[in-house]
Amino acid sequence: MPRESSVEDDLAMSNGQPFAGRSILVTGASSGLGAAAVRRFAAxxxxxxxxxxxxxxLAAVAKSCADLPGAVRYGQLDVTSADECRAAVAATVDAFGRLDVLVNNAGRHDFRITTDVTDDDWHHDIALNLSGAFFTAQAAIPHLLEAGGNIVNVASVAGAMGEAYSAAYTAAKHGIVGLTKALAVEYLDSSLRVNCVCPGGMDTPQAQTIDVxxxxxxxxxMRVAAKRGLMDADDVAAVVVFLASDDAKAVHGSIQYVDAGHLAG
Known part of the structure; x- marks a missing residue:
């Protein structure tokens, strides 16, 4: 059942703390979009x-949030391991007693010519960019149902179009979009919400170290580059946090493109 609102909740909202009393797990939180989302949730x-x-x-991200109203704890997670995905969910519940929001953000875009992709490359890219989100969601859903919570999956514009030299990554991000829709339909009769953000190019450490x-x-x-250039990760994090908030309580099963107009044409 959804959590009931209280006077404390109303006061927190009026003080600009819409996530007061709520617990959020963010994967891939050490830099870029994940780190920006952590700071916004803590704020x-x-x-x-x-x-x-x-x-x-992660320690640096947590330190940067020290003066914010929320609390940040951190821990190990390699999303290519299903066991570590389950352990991260358990660690969140152990730390805060509940789980209200899961942000499946972990992933990496490596460019490879398709004929050079090894078996290990393929399996690693799918595990990192798709399977980890599934196993983390699978472990989180019982807790989210209890809390009336939600999932925000992070895909990419590669979940809506093809990207050169990115067969595994593109397949995985299309999979994230499909996973979002499948879960949204499966849990239509529950309080759980599931949505997806598809960012375009962001100015992150990963973007600055592209290996072509x-x-x-x-x-x-460069066909995937927006005319307006790389976005600030914090601007995309704002959309992630919106979808996780009560302001988006009517938003379920949506695929939100945050790409500075790249897919509009």
Whole structure:
């Protein structure tokens, strides 16, 4: 059943803390969009469990939130491991006693010429960009149903179009879109909401370290670039946090393109 509102909730909302008393798990939280989402949830009073492989960067993210109304704890998560996905959900519930929001953000875009992709490359890319979101959601859903919570999956514009030298990544991000729709339909008769954000290019550490394979056509790669250039990750995080909030209580099963107009043409 959905959590009932209270006087404390109303006061928190009026003080700009819409996530006060709520627990949020953010995967891939050590940089970029994940880190920006952690800070926005903490600014809204949320209790955030930030999960990633990079503990040093997670510590820095948590430190940057020290003066915010919410609380941030962090821990290890390699989403290519189903066991670690389940453990991250359990750690969040252990830390805060509940789980209200799951943000499936972890992922990485590696460019590879299709004929050079190894078996291990393919399986790793699918595990990192799709399977991890499934296993984390699977573990989280019982807690989210109890709390009347929601899931925000992070895909990409690659979930709506093809990207050169990105067969596994594009397939995985289309899968995230499909996963979102499947869960939304399966849980129509419950309080659980499931939505998806498809960002375009963002100015993140990953974007600054793109490794283009030898012989690749740079013009094909740049076909996915928006005319307005790279977006600030915090602007995309604002949409993630909106979807997770009560302001989006009527939004379920939606695919939100946050791409500075790239897919409009």
């Amino acid at each position: 809204g009073g949320g209790q955030v469990y930030a999960a990633s492989r990079d503990q040093e960067r 394979p030898e012989g690749a056509d740079w013009e094909l790669i």
